[in-house]
Amino acid sequence: MPYQLLYWPSIQGRGEFVRLALEAAGAPYVDVARGDASSGQGLPALSHYLQDESVTRPPFACPVLVDGNQVIGQTAAILLHLGPRLKLVGASVADRLWTHQIQLTIADVVDEAHNTHHPVSAGLYYEDQKIEASRAAKEFRTQRIPQYLGWLEAVLARNPKGDQHLIGARLSYADLSLFQLVAGLLYAFPKATKRALKKTPRVLALQDRVAQHRRVSAYLCSERRIPFNEDGIFRHYAELDA
Amino acid sequence: MPYQLLYWPSIQGRGEFVRLALEAAGAPYVDVARGDASSGQGLPALSHYLQDESVTRPPFACPVLVDGNQVIGQTAAILLHLGPRLKLVGASVADRLWTHQIQLTIADVVDEAHNTHHPVSAGLYYEDQKIEASRAAKEFRTQRIPQYLGWLEAVLARNPKGDQHLIGARLSYADLSLFQLVAGLLYAFPKATKRALKKTPRVLALQDRVAQHRRVSAYLCSERRIPFNEDGIFRHYAELDA
Numbered sequence: 001m002p003y004q005l006l007y008w009p010s011i012q013g014r015g016e017f018v019r020l021a022l023e024a025a026g027a028p029y030v031d032v033a034r035g036d037a038s039s040g041q042g043l044p045a046l047s048h049y050l051q052d053e054s055v056t057r058p059p060f061a062c063p064v065l066v067d068g069n070q071v072i073g074q075t076a077a078i079l080l081h082l083g084p085r086l087k088l089v090g091a092s093v094a095d096r097l098w099t100h101q102i103q104l105t106i107a108d109v110v111d112e113a114h115n116t117h118h119p120v121s122a123g124l125y126y127e128d129q130k131i132e133a134s135r136a137a138k139e140f141r142t143q144r145i146p147q148y149l150g151w152l153e154a155v156l157a158r159n160p161k162g163d164q165h166l167i168g169a170r171l172s173y174a175d176l177s178l179f180q181l182v183a184g185l186l187y188a189f190p191k192a193t194k195r196a197l198k199k200t201p202r203v204l205a206l207q208d209r210v211a212q213h214r215r216v217s218a219y220l221c222s223e224r225r226i227p228f229n230e231d232g233i234f235r236h237y238a239e240l241d242a
Numbered sequence: 243m244p245y246q247l248l249y250w251p252s253i254q255g256r257g258e259f260v261r262l263a264l265e266a267a268g269a270p271y272v273d274v275a276r277g278d279a280s281s282g283q284g285l286p287a288l289s290h291y292l293q294d295e296s297v298t299r300p301p302f303a304c305p306v307l308v309d310g311n312q313v314i315g316q317t318a319a320i321l322l323h324l325g326p327r328l329k330l331v332g333a334s335v336a337d338r339l340w341t342h343q344i345q346l347t348i349a350d351v352v353d354e355a356h357n358t359h360h361p362v363s364a365g366l367y368y369e370d371q372k373i374e375a376s377r378a379a380k381e382f383r384t385q386r387i388p389q390y391l392g393w394l395e396a397v398l399a400r401n402p403k404g405d406q407h408l409i410g411a412r413l414s415y416a417d418l419s420l421f422q423l424v425a426g427l428l429y430a431f432p433k434a435t436k437r438a439l440k441k442t443p444r445v446l447a448l449q450d451r452v453a454q455h456r457r458v459s460a461y462l463c464s465e466r467r468i469p470f471n472e473d474g475i476f477r478h479y480a481e482l483d484a
Contacts, residue, residue, distance in 0.1 A: 056400050057340050060347045060393045070336060074346040076318075081339055094312060097323055098299050104316040105302045111353060119361040119374060121381035132361060132374045139363035151302045158298050 002028035003082075004066035006046045009034040011232035012184075012225075014075045014110065015063040017103075020176040021079060023219040025086035031224070033062075076103045079173045088173040099167050102155065102174040106181050109148045113188060114233045116140045116240060126230075126237070137240035141192035145185060146199070152178060153200035163202045164209070171213065178203065179210035184234030189241045244270035245324075246308035248288045251276040253474035254426075254467075256317045256352065257305040259345075262418040263321060265461040267328035273466070275304075318345045321415045330415040341409050344397065344416040348423050351390045355430060356475045358382045358482060368472075368479070379482035383434035387427060388441070394420060395442035405444045406451070413455065420445065421452035426476030431483045 003022060007015025009031075022029045035041025049055055049064045049071060059073025065081065072078050080100050083089030089099050114122070119136040120129040152166070161169040166178060182203065185193040197204045210216055219225055228234055245264060249257025251273075264271045277283025291297055291306045291313060301315025307323070314320050322342050325331030331341050356364070361378040362371040394408070403411040408420060424445065427435040439446045452458055461467055470476055 053396075053400070056402060057343075058393070058396055058400070059343070060350075060390070070339075072339060072343065074343045077339055077343045077346055080322075080342070097312075097314060097319055100322070101299075101301070101314065101316045101319045104319055108302075115357065115361075119357075120377045121385070123381055123385055129377075132377070135362045135371075135374070139365055143363070143365055148302070151300070154295075154300055158295070158300070160298060 001068065002030050004030050004032050006032045006049055006064040006066070007062045008046075009043070010226065010229070012180075012228060012234075013063075013232050014107075016180055016226075017075050017106075017173075017177050018063050018065060018078050018082070019224070020180055020216065020219070021082055021086055021088055021173045023224070024171070024176055024213060024216050025088060026215055027082075027086055032066075076100065076107055079103055079177075083173055086173070088171065088176070090168050090170070090172070095167055099172050099174045102152075102166055103177055105148075105151070106174070106177045109144070109181055110184075110233060112140055112144055113184065116188075117235050117237060126235070130239075133237075133240060137189075138242075141189055141240075141242065145189065145192055146196045149182075149193075149196045149200045149203050152203050156202040156206065164206070166206070171210075175206060175210055176216070179207050179216070182207040183211075184228070187228040188234040188236050190236075191241050243310065244272050246272050246274050248274045248291055248306040248308070249304045250288075251285070252468065252471070254422075254470060254476075255305075255474050256349075258422055258468075259317050259415075259419050260305050260307060260320050260324070261466070262422055262458065262461070263324055263328055263330055263415045265466070266413070266418055266455060266458050267330060268457055269324075269328055274308075318342065318349055321345055321419075325415050328415070330413065330418070332410045332412070332414070337409055341414050341416045344394075344408055345419055347390075347393070348416070348419045351386070351423060352426075352475060354382055354386055355426065358430075359477050359479060368477070372481075375479075375482060379431075380484075383431055383482075383484065387431065387434055388438045391424075391435075391438050391442045391445050394445050398444040398448065406448070408448070413452075417448060417452055418458070421449050421458070424449040425453075426470070429470040430476040430478050432478075433483050 005018055032041045033043055033046045037044050046062060049059060055071060057071055063075055065072045065078040072081055089096050116137040117126045117133050119132040155166055156163040166174045247260055274283045275285055275288045279286050288304060291301060299313055305317055307314045307320045314323055331338050358379040359368045359375050361374040397408055398405040408416045
């Protein structure tokens with residue numbers, strides 16, 4: 001039975017980290033909320049998992065993965081579940097935990113990137129918090145992007161199996177997430193991110209390699225890849241980059 | 243060999259979720275950064291794990307747990323590792339993932355609570371972002387605290403094994419984290435949190451029960467429990483509560 005992914009149908013958002021893993025592995029899945037409500041898909045299917053009292057283990061938010069009778073929320077928890085099934089993580093318990101730790105750190109950057117355009121509240125429009133966003137984005141650009149990319153560079157440099165992958169000598173879901181993080185940062189803050197990437201050549205090279213992965217590159221060219229846009233997490237507002 | 247926990251020595255912060263698990267289980271551990279630098283502990287020991295190039299798998303930030311030769315960062319990843327060892331999680335893979343999912347959601351609230359006093363940047367002082375903080379705190383108080391506590395209430399209400407615990411019929415690290423979350427919210431936003439808790443009686447009852455757990459209550463009365471203060475994540479600024 002194909003995996004069911006439930007996420008907002010018009011943005012990459014956090015769902016994209018799950019989509020990339022499923023696509024890179026060539027796993028069968030249905031992007032449910034992008035389907036037709038008349039066939040039991042679409043947004044009503046997403047609402048069901050978030051709101052119906054019949055869901056014994058309700059996710060607080062999407063993305064949600066349905067695997068048989070298991071309903072899983074939280075992006076990193078979904079990838080923890082999928083990793084071994086999609087062969088996108090090493091075999092040892094220690095490697096799996098380390099991969100997860102990197103994923104959680106990438107999730108932290110993603111939260112901070114979202115916070116640059118929504119520093120006051122995710123419940124308000126960007127237009128209602130532009131002044132705050134300007135200050136938040138400056139800190140993120142000048143301090144956090146270099147710190148986080150620098151940390152990923154160190155992880156690559158110190159990998160005993162070489163600097164081609166974050167963990168071991170094979171592609172993992174953390175590599176895919178690094179790709180998505182860098183792609184998002186380049187979209188949202190092209191000037192600041194290109195500047196930071198000059199000091200993190202291994203991160204840049206890994207991002208390129210993932211983009212050229214056979215299944216990933218096919219996915220990126222397909223209609224299944226939603227373009228970045230200003231409803232997502234990574235938003236390009238020229239006034240926030242420098 | 244005792245576990246080594248490395249975290250800022252003067253705040254509860256994210257380290258407290260790990261401390262509570264270790265304390266509730268009666269596990270031997272050393273709170274390293276609170277020790278003496280002359281005996282190899284203190285802040286230099288923390289810096290070692292965050293900065294030395296000899297650390298093959300460097301955490302981006304603390305808390306850090308050292309278990310034998312394994313160095314683990316990210317609070318939720320540390321609890322994922324400790325859960326089975328401390329018998330603070332169910333035996334089934336599905337229960338363990340669900341417990342982790344709840345922990346990750348609690349971590350999201352904690353991030354948002356921190357964001358109320360540091361909406362622009364964690365790198366700036368509160369005094370330099372007070373105006374932004376006022377707006378962020380209002381959204382958090384009126385929208386997010388009720389939403390998150392309401393979700394935890396639903397998790398308790400829907401637990402097939404009863405509403406005494408978040409997962410199954412035994413204490414888990416997620417229950418301990420719920421305790422810490424509610425304690426922190428009550429410290430930082432007493433008015434708003436008490437109002438929200440009136441609608442979530444199961445959450446309130448579980449928080450009370452955890453506080454009365456034999457080892458937890460002994461810990462809370464000990465000097466090992468650092469008091470809440472305005473350097474931590476949960477800060478009481480009267481102007482941010484209402």
